[in-house]
Amino acid sequence: MTAITHTVSDSLTMLRRDFRHLQRYPVMAISGLIMPVFMMLLFVYVFGGAMLTTVGGGSYVDYLVPGILVMAVGAGSAGTAVNVNVDMTEGVIARFRTMAIARVSVLTGQVVGSMIRTAVSLALVVGVALLIGFRPRATFGDWLLAIAVLLMLTLALTWLAVAGGLAANKPEGANGFSLPFQFLPFISSAFVPTDSMAPGLAWFAQHQPFTPIIDTLRGVLTGTPIGNSGWLAVGWCLLATLGGYFWARKLYNRDPSR
Amino acid sequence: MTISAFGLRKNFGDHVVLDGIDLAVPQGSVFSLLGPNGAGKTTAVQILSTLITPDGGEARIGGHDLRTDPDGVRSVIGVTGQFSAVDSLLTGEENLLLMADLRHLPRREGRRITAGLLERFDLEEAARKPASTYSGGMRRRLDLAMTLVGGPRVIFLDEPTTGLDPRSRHGLWQIIRELVAAEGVTIFLTTQYLEEADRLADRIAVLDGGKLVAEGTAAELKRMVPGGHVSLRFSDAHALDVAARALGSTNRDDDALTLQVPGDGGVRSLRTLLDELDRAAIEPDGLTVHTPDLDDVFFALTGRPTLEGSPR
CATH class of the missing domain: 3.30.70 (Alpha-Beta Plaits)
Incomplete structure (x- = not known):
């Protein structure tokens, strides 16, 4: 019983620490917030006109927003991986290891902090999207579903990013680890339908995890067909979360090499 | 015995760092592990403070078994390593409050203890500045203050004064003496400075190449060598x-x-x-x-002239 309350209170303490860091060094968080919005504006106003024929009419913003939301989660995970990696070089981590605190709380604090940052970034994207003409047809329940999908994806990518941050020797390596999360959405249904791509690439785009997640979000928000994408999205997220969690825990529990 | 260890061993690859160490430290005393760089001092502290696991041997600290009850060990110890274990992005005050939270102290008590430690360690003026702006001596004082939050019964100090100027070093010695005198804590100190061991320690063990080559009070060790x-x-x-x-x-x-x-x-x-x-x-x-000093002792025991400046 006390073990569980300690895990929660220790994680909250670590979360507060994470926010203090953010206060002291906000540059990275701010650039992480602006980047997805900038991408959205770029795609709507620069490529949007040309894209419209590919996506088959309607409003390109409506097509684009689910993809940008997923990219925002990917961008957030890059920051998490670097954060974790830099934090592990702080001497205070060695001190935490010699204290009677829930070991995993150092990581859960990071995860919760990252999820809150990503949530803010997602809210910003949706806000700007609505300003520039995004007109979702989602009911209140649909919005809740969309939020649930985004949270699942964020949890999954964040745990993977924490593991990547622990595994990498340097911040550059940690950043490199999260590059796939930032670039895979380009080869998915985020910007154009997958069947408009070259055949080999189209097959990859249809079967990589980001496509069912984006299709689910798009279906929930704008009413396009979802098919079996919903279950695939849940499956991929669950798999990545568990994989990331156990990998991160294993890496954190190994003897520090110094 | 507050700290007891039998046959502690640790290898890094082919390299034997600790080759079967036995230790016994009674409560309320200062024990010093003395040896040159690379002798295995830090490894011994890392093992006893649960940071790394030994390849062999047993140890009990404050009545808790290192292997079966590491969290029990962690609940009675405090560690100040030779690499500063402060959060450099946080202020001194925030660092101490963080420790109080992690020791699960009530808010009010955490604040009281923090204020007391800031005063005692002469950090009041810098309390609201990030630790990254602190001098080496200030960081070390903050580090030790953080270790003291929650009142550990056993304190590990791994080369606590390495790299400090003489004034900071004497200040830290004074603090360590007060801790033992006023609160009866047990201190496990590693050092490569003979003077430090001589001044602080009740008992000294000399570590060389992963083995204990001698143990006793400073006077006993000095008596082992001719040269007066x-x-x-x-x-x-x-x-x-x-x-x-x-x-x-x-x-x-x-x-x-x-x-x-x-x-x-x-x-x-x-x-x-x-x-x-x-x-x-x-x-x-x-x-x-x-009179023979520990330099003579070290020379007699290891065949090397002095501790300082020994090769790694």
Whole structure:
């Protein structure tokens, strides 16, 4: 019983620490917030006109927003991986290891902090999207579903990013680890339908995890067909979360090499 | 025994860092592990403070078994390593409050303890500045203050004064002495400075190449080596001659006009020596007593001249 309350209170303490860091060094968080919005504006106003024929009419913003939301989660995970990696070089981590605190709380604090940052970034994207003409047809329940999908994806990518941050020797390596999360959405249904791509690439785009997640979000928000994408999205997220969690825990529990 | 260990072993690859170490530290005492760089001091602290796992051996700290109850060990210890374990993005005050939260102290008590430690460690002025702006001595003081939050019964200090200027070093020694005197904590200290072990430790163990080569009080260790002598200085060559004849076999230095007489430097042997000079009607200009120091001990035990500057 006390073990569980300690895990929660220790994680909250670590979360507060994470926010203090953010206060002291906000540059990275701010650039992480602006980047997805900038991408959205770029795609709507620069490529949007040309894209419209590919996506088959309607409003390109409506097509684009689910993809940008997923990219925002990917961008957030890059920051998490670097954060974790830099934090592990702080001497205070060695001190935490010699204290009677829930070991995993150092990581859960990071995860919760990252999820809150990503949530803010997602809210910003949706806000700007609505300003520039995004007109979702989602009911209140649909919005809740969309939020649930985004949270699942964020949890999954964040745990993977924490593991990547622990595994990498340097911040550059940690950043490199999260590059796939930032670039895979380009080869998915985020910007154009997958069947408009070259055949080999189209097959990859249809079967990589980001496509069912984006299709689910798009279906929930704008009413396009979802098919079996919903279950695939849940499956991929669950798999990545568990994989990331156990990998991160294993890496954190190994003897520090110094 | 507050700390007891039997046969602690640790290898890094082929390299044997600790080769079977036995330790016994009674409650409320200061124990010093003395040795050159690379002797395995830090590894010993890392094992005893649950940071790394040993490849062999047993240890109990504060009644908790290292292997089966690491969280129990963690609940009674505090560690200040040779690499500063502060959060450099947080202020000194925030660092201390963080420790209070992680020790699950009530808010109010955490604030009270933090305020007390900031005052005691002379960090009040810098309390609201990020630790990254602190000097080496300030960081080390903050580090030790963080270790003290929650009142650990056993404190590990891994080369606590390495890299500090003499003033900061003396300040830290004073704090360590007070801790033992006022709160009865047990201190496990590693150092490569003979003077530090000599001044602080009740018992000293000399670690060399992963093995304990000697253990005892500073006085006991010094008694293990010969090398004490009394050095007499004279005003002219004639006095030196007469004295040398009167005292029999001595080491004489004609240029410096000194004689070295073997002896332990005790009051009785000094009196005998001076009586002999009296009988020969000679009065030396000056007299110095050289007792063996830990440098001599280390040389005698390891065959290497000194601790400082030993190769890694």
